[in-house]
Amino acid sequence: MPTTRSTTTAGSATTAGSATPAEAATATGPAATARPAPATGPAIPTGPSVIPRAAAPATRSAPDRLLAVLAAFDHTHTALSLSDISRRAGLTLTTAHRLAGALTEWGALERDTTGTYHVGLRLWEVAALAPRGLALRQLALPYLEDLYEATHENVQLAVRDGSEVVYTEWISGRSAVGVHIRVGARWPLHATGVGLALLAHDAPDGQEAYCAGPLASFTPYTITDPVRLRRVLADVRHTGVAVSSRQVTDDALSVAAPVRGPGGAVVAAVSVVVPHADAQVPALVPAVRLAARGISRALGWRPEP
Secondary structure (H helix, E strand, O other): OOOOOOOOOOOOOOOOOOOOOOHHHHOOOOOOOOOOOOOOOOOOOOOOOOOOOOOOOOOOHHHHHHHHHHHHHOOOOOOHHHHHHHHHHHHOOOHHHHHHHHHHHHEEEOOOOOEEEEEEEEHHHHHHHOEEEHHHHHHHHHHHHHHHHHOOOEEEEEEEEOOOEEEEEEEEOOEEEEEEEEOOOOHHHHHOOHHHHHOOOOHHHHHHHHHOOOOOOOOOOOOOOOOHHHHHHHHHHOOOOOEHHHHHHOOOOOOOOEEEEEOOOOEEEEEEEEHHHHOOOOHHHHHHHHHHHHHHHOOOOOOOO
């Protein structure tokens, strides 16, 4: 069956149902709420880094202003005019023009013939050096392809960033169930199979900090009860797999397993997403475990005898 494979460039992997968490929440339930990151790491914003003009501090450092220009771009704002950048970054038009010019000269931004700015290839070159990005994807890809051939369903690889998962690879067939996923997409940990697999292996204090925070809801089936979430995480640790049923869309089910690094720590998660109505979880579990184990070995992990 032909596959649609994502690439590492922003916004390159989409489906007809692709959407950000906020978009999905608008369509299926209450809007996702930005939540603090677990105690184990710094807070990570769940949406575009927009600093309203009125809320901007009186003085912002040069690096802060430069980063604000880059943060003005996201999956739903991939092309921006200078006025857009100024507004979304909370900068004066003069400052935005100066910084956008410097970033364009360096290659972080590109400007087309209409004067519209886009993210530049220089950022892709730098991002490709991230050990949890392209390097992990290259090692994992053969095992992800094997998992796809075994299931002909959506196959995903994700890593954790604060209170969210970030998808680093996605393979999908034409007849696979629609998912709100693209490379670089972010979702709260509790709402996805890969997120549950990652959160279940966090330190106890990190799990408690996450469970104590607001749990965004996307469908009537999204886990929003901290007590239930704690039980689910305990079950993931016991079984070695996470099953997320209809949490993001009410027609999909995900089976995920953790990927371990050389020292045994969980560094990523792999999953397969299938239609909920036809899900055969017992048949999917061995295939997902095998893929996760293969990626872990490729990363240097060796299970204890």
